[in-house]
Amino acid sequence: MSKIDDIRYFYDEEVNGALLNVARHPMMKALMQFTFPNRDENFWLDEFKNIHSINDFQNRIISHTVRQILNKSSDGLSTSGFDKLDKNTAYLFISNHRDIVLDTSLLNLVLLDNGLMLTASAVGDNLIQNSFINILAKLTRNFLVQRDLPIREQLSSSKLLSEYIYDLLKKKNRSVWIAQREGRAKDGNDFTQQGILKMLAMAGGDIPLIDFFKSLKIVPLSISYEYDPTDALKLPQLMAKSRNETYAKDDNEDFKTILSGALGQKKHIHLHAGNILNEELDNIASQYENKNKQLQAIAQVIDDSIIKNYKLWPTKYIAYDLLHKTDRYSEHYTKEEKQLFERRLEMRIDSSDETLKNSFLEMYANPVTNKAKQDDNV
Incomplete structure (x- = not known):
């Protein structure tokens, strides 16, 4: 056995066998139903039989999965x-x-x-x-x-x-x-x-x-x-x-x-x-x-x-201003965007806990802080 076998990904000649071994696994079925919502099980089972490399799998299956993720959960x-x-x-x-x-x-x-x-x-x-x-x-x-x-x-x-x-x-x-x-x-x-x-x-x-x-x-x-x-x-x-x-x-x-x-x-x-x-x-x-x-x-x-x-999205600037109780970056977001972020904050954490709230805001605000420091040092 090669010393890299414990860490390496599959060789292409191993792909088809590995894929067919998990083809009917419940988690694979859930993944394929998400990826190809309008297809029945036979569609991806037939696809799997003809996949003989990682490139095949990424091109014919996983790229569609990622596009579905983007379509359903992003703008x-x-x-x-x-x-x-x-x-x-x-x-x-x-x-x-x-x-x-x-x-x-x-x-x-x-x-x-x-x-x-x-x-x-x-x-x-x-x-x-x-x-x-x-x-x-x-x-x-x-x-x-x-x-x-x-x-x-x-x-x-x-x-x-x-x-x-x-x-x-x-x-x-x-x-x-x-x-x-x-x-x-x-x-x-x-x-x-x-x-x-x-x-x-x-x-x-x-x-x-x-x-x-x-x-x-x-x-x-x-x-x-x-x-x-x-x-x-x-x-x-x-x-x-x-x-x-x-x-x-x-x-x-x-x-x-x-x-x-x-x-x-x-x-x-x-x-x-x-x-x-x-x-x-x-x-x-x-x-x-x-x-x-x-x-x-x-x-x-x-x-x-x-x-x-x-890329500093409006959420980053909103978090910075909320954290520091300022309007320093208010030109980078709208009132509606700020209200949406505040609503998310209320829904996801107990915002009455000031320490918890600040940690949440810092998570979004720190990229703004770091870019500002970088600009100051230029």
Whole structure:
């Protein structure tokens, strides 16, 4: 058995067998009824028989699922920056992270519609403990990031992950998506964890750090939802963190979050592909010789791009003004939009709890705060 078998997605020759094994699973049936509401069961069962690769599955099935999600739970998806990308080039998309499944699903729909290479995507193995979801993840080109390992195993796991990502990018010519941090940014603060970059660098060997990162063709990706359908679900963990308490998830919490993210109202969504990091990395090489300083600077460059290109919807400005009891950004929203957001706030949390209310508002307002800080530093 190959050492990557514990983390890799399915090879194409494994796809048809895996798909047929779960074809009649109740969760697959529910997914297909959502995807093809006007078709009977024989339609997708026949489709499955003729699917023999991940590309087949994504093109013929999953792309329709994502379009249905957009039709039923959003006011539309807009994009920018993808016209700069080449269809034959593998990129490393380093992205802010809001939704467990939807972030990568939307990216791949955009790549598909633009004739660009779809990604292999990193997902925490803690999120796919359910056997059906594990198979579905591997059918959609997700590879596993092993979580909660004993300390002695963490280093070897990180090294394996780094080598696998590098192999996908450089040998398989496959684009890769990875979040800028472990887990979703539940408070709206999109900052890159240096540990992610250290993990990626492990595959570099003797290659100078900056040359290695240039070879990855890093594209910072900004994903912005007007409404976060999982906003209220994120609050218990945020509140526990604010009280320095350990947060324990319910057994079905991640699955509930996945469903809420897919089916909950998002209104408008925007994805922006930033410029490929190149000149920025050369500038870092000219300023710093120390590797830790270089990694810090790379993280900052990624953050700057993600924050700069993050679409600030009216909800973000409304939350900022409500949080700070000001009308500083009132020109960015209407009275009706503000009333709608306030109604949502009342419906989703106990707004008489000031701490809870402020945490909810900060989740939406922090991107505004961070962009304002960025503008002040320019």
